[in-house]
Amino acid sequence: MSDWQEITGGVTAPRGYRAAGITAGLKPSGLPDLALILSDVDAIAAGVFTTNQVCAAPVEYCRQRLQAKASTRAILVNAGQANAATGEQGGKDALESAKALGQALNIPPESILIASTGVIGQRIRMDALLSGIPQLVAAASETGSDSAARSIMTTDLVPKSIALETTIGDRTVRVGGICKGSGMIHPNMATLLAFVTCDAVVSTSLWQQMLSRAADKSFNQITVDGDTSTNDTLIALANGQSRTAAITEMGPEAEKLEAMLTAVCQHLAKAIARDGEGATCLIEVQVSGAADDKAARQIARSIAGSSLVKSAIFGRDPNWGRIAAAAGYAGVPFEQENLRVQLGDFLMMENGQPLPFDRAAASNYLKQAAAGEYLKEDTVLISVSVGNGHGTGKAWGCDLSYDYVKINAEYTT
Amino acid sequence: MSDWQEITGGVTAPRGYRAAGITAGLKPSGLPDLALILSDVDAIAAGVFTTNQVCAAPVEYCRQRLQAKASTRAILVNAGQANAATGEQGGKDALESAKALGQALNIPPESILIASTGVIGQRIRMDALLSGIPQLVAAASETGSDSAARSIMTTDLVPKSIALETTIGDRTVRVGGICKGSGMIHPNMATLLAFVTCDAVVSTSLWQQMLSRAADKSFNQITVDGDTSTNDTLIALANGQSRTAAITEMGPEAEKLEAMLTAVCQHLAKAIARDGEGATCLIEVQVSGAADDKAARQIARSIAGSSLVKSAIFGRDPNWGRIAAAAGYAGVPFEQENLRVQLGDFLMMENGQPLPFDRAAASNYLKQAAAGEYLKEDTVLISVSVGNGHGTGKAWGCDLSYDYVKINAEYTT
Numbered sequence: 001m002s003d004w005q006e007i008t009g010g011v012t013a014p015r016g017y018r019a020a021g022i023t024a025g026l027k028p029s030g031l032p033d034l035a036l037i038l039s040d041v042d043a044i045a046a047g048v049f050t051t052n053q054v055c056a057a058p059v060e061y062c063r064q065r066l067q068a069k070a071s072t073r074a075i076l077v078n079a080g081q082a083n084a085a086t087g088e089q090g091g092k093d094a095l096e097s098a099k100a101l102g103q104a105l106n107i108p109p110e111s112i113l114i115a116s117t118g119v120i121g122q123r124i125r126m127d128a129l130l131s132g133i134p135q136l137v138a139a140a141s142e143t144g145s146d147s148a149a150r151s152i153m154t155t156d157l158v159p160k161s162i163a164l165e166t167t168i169g170d171r172t173v174r175v176g177g178i179c180k181g182s183g184m185i186h187p188n189m190a191t192l193l194a195f196v197t198c199d200a201v202v203s204t205s206l207w208q209q210m211l212s213r214a215a216d217k218s219f220n221q222i223t224v225d226g227d228t229s230t231n232d233t234l235i236a237l238a239n240g241q242s243r244t245a246a247i248t249e250m251g252p253e254a255e256k257l258e259a260m261l262t263a264v265c266q267h268l269a270k271a272i273a274r275d276g277e278g279a280t281c282l283i284e285v286q287v288s289g290a291a292d293d294k295a296a297r298q299i300a301r302s303i304a305g306s307s308l309v310k311s312a313i314f315g316r317d318p319n320w321g322r323i324a325a326a327a328g329y330a331g332v333p334f335e336q337e338n339l340r341v342q343l344g345d346f347l348m349m350e351n352g353q354p355l356p357f358d359r360a361a362a363s364n365y366l367k368q369a370a371a372g373e374y375l376k377e378d379t380v381l382i383s384v385s386v387g388n389g390h391g392t393g394k395a396w397g398c399d400l401s402y403d404y405v406k407i408n409a410e411y412t413t
Numbered sequence: 414m415s416d417w418q419e420i421t422g423g424v425t426a427p428r429g430y431r432a433a434g435i436t437a438g439l440k441p442s443g444l445p446d447l448a449l450i451l452s453d454v455d456a457i458a459a460g461v462f463t464t465n466q467v468c469a470a471p472v473e474y475c476r477q478r479l480q481a482k483a484s485t486r487a488i489l490v491n492a493g494q495a496n497a498a499t500g501e502q503g504g505k506d507a508l509e510s511a512k513a514l515g516q517a518l519n520i521p522p523e524s525i526l527i528a529s530t531g532v533i534g535q536r537i538r539m540d541a542l543l544s545g546i547p548q549l550v551a552a553a554s555e556t557g558s559d560s561a562a563r564s565i566m567t568t569d570l571v572p573k574s575i576a577l578e579t580t581i582g583d584r585t586v587r588v589g590g591i592c593k594g595s596g597m598i599h600p601n602m603a604t605l606l607a608f609v610t611c612d613a614v615v616s617t618s619l620w621q622q623m624l625s626r627a628a629d630k631s632f633n634q635i636t637v638d639g640d641t642s643t644n645d646t647l648i649a650l651a652n653g654q655s656r657t658a659a660i661t662e663m664g665p666e667a668e669k670l671e672a673m674l675t676a677v678c679q680h681l682a683k684a685i686a687r688d689g690e691g692a693t694c695l696i697e698v699q700v701s702g703a704a705d706d707k708a709a710r711q712i713a714r715s716i717a718g719s720s721l722v723k724s725a726i727f728g729r730d731p732n733w734g735r736i737a738a739a740a741g742y743a744g745v746p747f748e749q750e751n752l753r754v755q756l757g758d759f760l761m762m763e764n765g766q767p768l769p770f771d772r773a774a775a776s777n778y779l780k781q782a783a784a785g786e787y788l789k790e791d792t793v794l795i796s797v798s799v800g801n802g803h804g805t806g807k808a809w810g811c812d813l814s815y816d817y818v819k820i821n822a823e824y825t826t
Contacts, residue, residue, distance in 0.1 A: 054741030087766035120734025321533025328467030353500035354534045
């Protein structure tokens, strides 16, 4: 149905991008911790950032850069220290990082965006970062995406990457992305970082609109533990190297590009939810019948975020009452007598009336779905309808296991 | 400072009340499961109920009764089945329960309020409930509060009860209360039920205003897992048996009564948070410097509800960055450079700047506070200031342990 295909290469799949990841010595673990994404020519940049009042210094830095509509050449990302709640010194460290990379690349520091992930309240180990920059720049290559994806990981178990390709006019257009999440909404680890590259020719304002809408259907619809990070950052570059005709307003070509951008964001967002701390499976919640899409997404998010729903799925317990309750407290008015709840193929409530169902078979569905025996992926499907409206929406989460508590109780000590 | 004293007797401490709890056979466990609170004379009633769109049949029933401003004689409470998401049949079951109790007490069914707690989506075992009513009525006594408190428990580890006494004019006035919570915001177990009795002479509208304000400073400020139940119910009766002059508007006497009512509600609310599923300690969050009390309460609730803060406290990890982050996503604007964070006596951030502190000593504070070695109670104190405003607020929660997941993963299966 989709008119694009998956390709390899991550953020270096689109034309004119290089990337790298190295071990600079920021993480105590000695794992890779410094990443670079580089466009050969000036790119336009769009961004979506955390709504947390306590935001990290690199987030403030990027917001200023995007407001000034500076063209972008590079994104520098460190893992290990979040540079959040670091006061004035944090802002100075972000500026100094950009300056050092600018010198090494021989470009203005204003062309550089910055992101950090790691422990809140800790300054970046600046000596390690600054000494690592020459090696990082030297390592940048057209096959460096995987290395970059690995260098931004924190408690992630796997690197997360995707690239898609389509044809616009007679030219090939590509969108690639990498991200990290894990304790997704995990402030201490600075949560979600996602970087998207694209070689389309598109106007800055349209690109920003597309990215904001794509984020609303992807990264804003995943939840691991309900906490919102100080460092959440999604940046998308477009460098025009596909040499298509310029896309400056909505129309068939813009829609094609936005659909592919959204697909990239959804792939990355689902990868984060599936890799949630301690998770054993992905939960996909589909909501229909709401007044509009926004309302449907809000209900879906409420269900995907419920600790009780998540604990039940971990226990492979078809506890549909918790799903109904989580729909009910989403903050979206609906009539209880229109509620419909389905788990996989098991219809459990219709018109607000509970239905008899085979509890053992439904529990078995959860076991098999979580083990990946129904879809290609280890996904449990929850479908809810709240009325006769046309609004639909999806959200993704993961189950809540003992290991989530273990990971988070023992993280800094 | 407070001009009341604690007395024994729970909901039967105020004059003119009786209570009872029996085993009617509603819970599979065979534990007590049916409770009655009875006023010898007509009482006025105020109520605060769940905001969940999916609300239980007894909640709808009580809302209708309170709207009709009917005088109240009795509250019937069953544990075992929540009578939520039970469709039309649920409403019929609630009506039939009230009718049966009315016949046994020889009072109109309109004088009876109803509450349920237990598994969502399950009908009340009506035969067991109906056969239990004569025994329940016969058991009602002036020493029955503890028995009633035990009969409304679900996964609660301890019954929760309090009574306070003060002097208004030359008369003694008493307020008593019992409640259940545990998986506090635990829809499957129907969450929070609280019942308050009082012998003051007070007007219905003033009593409702007092109760709503008291709930905002108590039950609405506790959080165990962020889920909002279908059955949350707080009902307060006032039967006038203290024979004070009528309190019909705010003034010194009304303020005294409201302060005592609030203290009863706060005691019960904290008891619920402390007994949160799997909890090892109570967390009290104090917020100051906000624009108004509502904003302060909202920030306090955000911190007390953060899975990451709760996990850190369970790990006895002085991870103040998570506290700052949870303050930041509360939805209340503030300037990051005004943020102050303190854990016990350990000041960790001031004016938005992180401060050096002795990590081992702070971790030791958490260990000792959770063990009850600082206060009379096992309480960890978190203090946050967000600016120079006069708004203050408190919230209470508990830590997040392995056992929370265990209890919730295995509840219905």
